[in-house]
Amino acid sequence: MKGITRKEEIITTAAKLFKEKGYSAVTMRDLAKAMGIKAASLYNHINSKQDILKAIIISLAEEFTEGMQLIQSSNDSCIDKLKKIIELHVKISSQNIYGMASLNNDWMHLEEHLKYYQQLRDDYENDFRDILKSGIASGEIIDIKPEVMLFSILTTLRSLYLWIPKKEDVNLDELSNSLSQILIKGINI
Amino acid sequence: MKGITRKEEIITTAAKLFKEKGYSAVTMRDLAKAMGIKAASLYNHINSKQDILKAIIISLAEEFTEGMQLIQSSNDSCIDKLKKIIELHVKISSQNIYGMASLNNDWMHLEEHLKYYQQLRDDYENDFRDILKSGIASGEIIDIKPEVMLFSILTTLRSLYLWIPKKEDVNLDELSNSLSQILIKGINI
């Protein structure tokens, strides 16, 4: 009736715990206690611990993939594409603070779906790199090794989940703008 | 005779495994197998699994603290201090690729030494923030929320351990310079 199933509640709670201790350190009994039930009862709603991790990570990874495809196929300039990527990360991260922790730190425990995840991530990085390269080619972006730029920007964006909750005034548009300015124009006067 | 004790070998091997799977997912039997011995034999050299983690993380954290204190007490301009911080991270990260993974991802499992670690980290971030703030005050650095700048730069530097091993031509001076340019002057033309 509430539109949120018990299964979704469990997955959300699990993501919260995973963020604090990591997938491996969270036991099904920890999760059950956080839900106020016994460990065995979890299995009325989910198939396995592994399945919870998959549900958290894969849906997020696919969300990023879809966002990147939209940006890539637009007619924006490279700098504008970059700004849209920053907005994409701010949006998804702020809506999935806990899930982003698993995406960043626990993907290696995706046993069956590991390859698929890695494919999505590699594709995403390649698309990102291509945008930077064509920006360099067109003279929009400074001609430094695109690998270092990619690393610097993407790492910052991937860690947003750690910092967004610390800001009391979470004005997301303002955060996107500040980030765009800092990542693109630097901090020099 | 070799200058490297068996204990140090174990800690180095552990750090390597911790980087790939995380502290909690690595068992003493995994570690023993990687060393070519039985799990019980590890205890001739180390006191506990926990102690291995502490040895990895605390020494690294203290290295950063010492580096920051040197930079802080110098007479350099804020931008030059920033460049030195970047060099500090590149140097320590390249020399401790595996340990940096634990420092970043497994610090929450430092049971007894958790508070001490958190103190070191908080102090480091405060010193870093102060440098940015005085750079803003003196007009060296653009007047955007220092919190977002700190986040962006520090996150990039903390993740260096993930990217340095991917570069075949690990010219560390060149990497420091590229990073300084990107982080300080941005990527815009």
Place this chain on the structure above:
DNA sequence: TCCTTAAACTAACACTTGTTAGTTAGTGTT
């Protein structure tokens, strides 16, 4: 040769892990 030390071993312990089986209680539907 005797003693010490480093570094491995086997065997076992108490506890924790994810998971399954079978059951029960409440709620709504036919």
Place this chain on the structure above:
DNA sequence: AACACTAACTAACAAGTGTTAGTTTAAGGA
């Protein structure tokens, strides 16, 4: 009244967990 569904429960299992105790083996110094 009979049924099905949801969601909890107790009890248990097989495997794996960190760790301890006690023993063995090889090398070097006295």
